[in-house]
Amino acid sequence: MRNALTIAGKELASYFVQPVAYVVLTVFVLLAGWFFFALLKQFNEMVQVYSAMSSAQALEHLNLNSRVIAPLLHNMSVVMVILVPAITMRAFAEEKRTGTYEFLLTAPIRTGEIVAGKFIAAAVFILIMVALIWIFPIILMIFGDPEVGVMGAGYVALALLGVCFVAIGLFTSSLTQNQIIAAISCLGVLLLLYVISWPLQSGGGILGDMLRYLSLPQHFGQMVDGVIDTSDIVYFCTMIFVALFLTQRSVESARWR
Amino acid sequence: MIEVKNLTKRYGDFVAVRDVSFKADRGSILGFLGPNGAGKTTTMRIITGFMPATSGTVLIDGLDIFTESLEARRRIGYLPETPPLYSDMRVEAYLRFVAKLRGLRRSEVDQAVERVLKICGLSDMAHRICGQLSKGYRQRVGLAQAIIHNPPVLVLDEPTIGLDPRQIHEIRGLIHGLAGQHTIVLSTHILPEVSQICDRVVIINAGHVVLAESLDSLPAGKSLEDVFLEAISKEEGHEVADAEETLEEVGAGHG
Numbered sequence: 001m002r003n004a005l006t007i008a009g010k011e012l013a014s015y016f017v018q019p020v021a022y023v024v025l026t027v028f029v030l031l032a033g034w035f036f037f038a039l040l041k042q043f044n045e046m047v048q049v050y051s052a053m054s055s056a057q058a059l060e061h062l063n064l065n066s067r068v069i070a071p072l073l074h075n076m077s078v079v080m081v082i083l084v085p086a087i088t089m090r091a092f093a094e095e096k097r098t099g100t101y102e103f104l105l106t107a108p109i110r111t112g113e114i115v116a117g118k119f120i121a122a123a124v125f126i127l128i129m130v131a132l133i134w135i136f137p138i139i140l141m142i143f144g145d146p147e148v149g150v151m152g153a154g155y156v157a158l159a160l161l162g163v164c165f166v167a168i169g170l171f172t173s174s175l176t177q178n179q180i181i182a183a184i185s186c187l188g189v190l191l192l193l194y195v196i197s198w199p200l201q202s203g204g205g206i207l208g209d210m211l212r213y214l215s216l217p218q219h220f221g222q223m224v225d226g227v228i229d230t231s232d233i234v235y236f237c238t239m240i241f242v243a244l245f246l247t248q249r250s251v252e253s254a255r256w257r
Numbered sequence: 258m259i260e261v262k263n264l265t266k267r268y269g270d271f272v273a274v275r276d277v278s279f280k281a282d283r284g285s286i287l288g289f290l291g292p293n294g295a296g297k298t299t300t301m302r303i304i305t306g307f308m309p310a311t312s313g314t315v316l317i318d319g320l321d322i323f324t325e326s327l328e329a330r331r332r333i334g335y336l337p338e339t340p341p342l343y344s345d346m347r348v349e350a351y352l353r354f355v356a357k358l359r360g361l362r363r364s365e366v367d368q369a370v371e372r373v374l375k376i377c378g379l380s381d382m383a384h385r386i387c388g389q390l391s392k393g394y395r396q397r398v399g400l401a402q403a404i405i406h407n408p409p410v411l412v413l414d415e416p417t418i419g420l421d422p423r424q425i426h427e428i429r430g431l432i433h434g435l436a437g438q439h440t441i442v443l444s445t446h447i448l449p450e451v452s453q454i455c456d457r458v459v460i461i462n463a464g465h466v467v468l469a470e471s472l473d474s475l476p477a478g479k480s481l482e483d484v485f486l487e488a489i490s491k492e493e494g495h496e497v498a499d500a501e502e503t504l505e506e507v508g509a510g511h512g
Contacts, residue, residue: 006357010346017345103341103402106305107358108331255309255326 003109007117008124015087015125024083025129028076032133035075039068064146065226069137073154073224074217076133080162081190087125088169089183091118092251096177111251115244118170126162130155150226157223160236161216165190167243174250258283258440259304259410264313266299273299275464276313281457283409286436288455289444290485296464297444298338301414304442305335317410331360334408334439336416340399344388348379348398351387352405359406373401376431392419400428404435411435413443417450429454448481462489 015021043064050058095101104114137151168189173182197215200208212218219232259281266274274296281287291297303310306322306329315322320329343351349370356366374380377397382390387398396419403411416432417425425447432441433454445451451458452472458481460468468488475484 003358006354010343010354013350014343014345098341098344099337099339100341100343102302102307102335102337103355104358106307106330106333106335107355108327108360109358110327254307 001113001116003113004116004120007114008120011091011118011121012124015121020086020090021125024087025132028079028083028129029132031079032072032076032136035072036068036136036139039071043067064140064144065150068140069146069151069154070224072136073158074221076158077161077217077220078194080158080165081187081194083129084126084162084165084169084190085172085183085186088122088166088173088186089179090173091122091170091182092174093177093179093182097179105251105254111255112248115170115174115248115251119167119244119247122166122170123163126166127159130159130162147226153226153228154224156228157220157232160223160233161220164236164239164243167240167247171243171247171250174247258285258318259287259442260316261300261304262314262316264300264303264315265311266296266303266308267311272464274303274310274461277461277464277466278313279459279466279469281440281442283440284437285456286432286441286443286454288451288458289442289461290446290448290451290458291444291461292489293446295461297461298414300461301335301412301442301444302337305333305412306330307335307337331406332409334403334406334411336399336403336411336413338414338418340395341402342387342390342395342398344386346387347384348387348390349374349383351398352401355402356405361406369405369407373405376404377401378427393421393424396420396424396428400431404439407438409439411439411441411443413441415444415446417445417447425450448485452481460485460488467491 043062046062046067047059050062092101095104105111134155137146137148137155140146140151141148165186169182169186172186172189173179175185176182193214193216197208197211197218200211202208204211213235219235222229223232261277261279264274264277265272277296277300279287289297289300299308302308304315304317304322306326309323317329318332320332322329343354346354352370352373353366356369357363361369374383377400379394379397379401382394382398385394387395390398396416400413400416403413413432417428420428429450432443435441436454436456443455455472457471458468458475459466468484472481475481
């Protein structure tokens with residue numbers, strides 16, 4: 001565990017001495033701000049329209065959670081799909097290319113510790129990203145009356161989603177020494193998880209059930225709506241565990257090839 | 258201390274290392290010679306546990322590098338062909354990182370870093386970024402990370418490559434100074450280096466050992482260069498003879 005933390009510390013530091021971290025954080029927060037602005041403006045317009053029609057019933061259905069925060073989080077989940085590969089592509093590919101891999105694998109540490117260290121660092125980075133855009137719920141809380149619990153659930157969902165992406169990104173990075181290949185294959189897997197249930201949105205028997213279970217938006221959407229279901233948490237945790245396990249196997253495979 | 262037994266490494270059909278065996282005694286320096294592509298780096302990578310052998314074993318201090326890998330790796334300091342530096346880290350931070358991963362206790366880390374900075378002549382470079390160092394200094398940092406945990410076994414892959422004559426002299430002095438407490442295997446192309454600092458020499462060519470002698474027992478009056486060239490050309494002579502034989506056989510078949 002100590003070794004994993006040593007590696008995590010070093011990885012996290014290296015995110016921030018390189019411009020990558022700042023670029024990723026800036027892009028993430030800027031886009032979030034723009035979405036927030038757009039959604040809020042739409043929300044305002046709708047409130048005005050409904051007030052003009054003085055339809056109290058429709059007004060009641062308008063709420064900040066489902067009209068601003070939920071779509072914001074859905075948008076940010078797509079932004080994550082694009083940014084996470086950029087964060088994780090270096091993880092193993094770079095070490096293989098520069099020769100530091102040789103040091104890591106000959107040091108008296110377990111491959112599991114290497115993987116855990118890199119995962120912890122990237123996961124912490126995701127938490128920083130998600131924490132930064134918590135600014136928008138704060139703004140809403142100051143000027144409005146959103147449900148904090150629902151927003152919290154949504155943000156936890158976004159963090160879980162990001163961490164899950166990171167685990168997948170580490171796996172694709174461990175397969176190659178080329179960062180571009182690592183990034184693009186990660187992007188491919190993440191996008192596939194988004195659209196995997198498209199051919200069988202309903203029905204389809206066991207296969208349909210399976211594909212729908214694998215589909216990311218399904219689980220993510222539920223949590224963003226404020227429904228924290230164990231099965232969704234299990235889904236994300238399983239994905240993380242499987243991806244990390246495969247990464248560990250992939251790193252370890254250097255020892256039996 | 259280091260015992261290499263019948264090591265073979267195949268990549269598909271290509272045999273990189275074939276039945277290599279040698280031994281390095283405690284406190285001795287073993288020079289590992291061979292032309293480019295002879296299998297030196299592959300052998301060293303197997304000794305340090307970076308890659309497995311197809312068959313054969315390596316014992317480090319009696320510990321098998323494959324089955325008791327973690328314990329065996331604890332006893333090794335390894336300088337790969339390219340010094341394994343993180344180009345965005347400062348020299349001191351890098352060495353602290355290495356020291357921790359090599360299992361030094363928190364209280365020992367500072368002292369160890371200071372010690373290797375001094376030994377390797379890096380004290381002025383402690384706050385420089387690894388990526389901006391010259392080749393010579395990168396090599397020294399590479400050596401520093403290899404010896405930071407004071408390992409009984411040192412594996413150095415061409416430690417003096419790319420250095421200027423003065424640096425070569427310094428590094429050689431350094432390696433020489435490390436012998437006694439450390440068992441060292443070093444590979445090199447520079448023959449005088451071997452005669453100067455090594456006790457034993459192992460020459461490999463095309464993946465197998467062609468000569469393994471202590472330096473004292475080499476024929477008097479012959480320079481190491483003569484011995485090296487002879488050992489290698491004898492090998493190549495064999496191959497030529499083999500090829501001729503095959504040709505003759507083919508010719509006979511046609512006749």
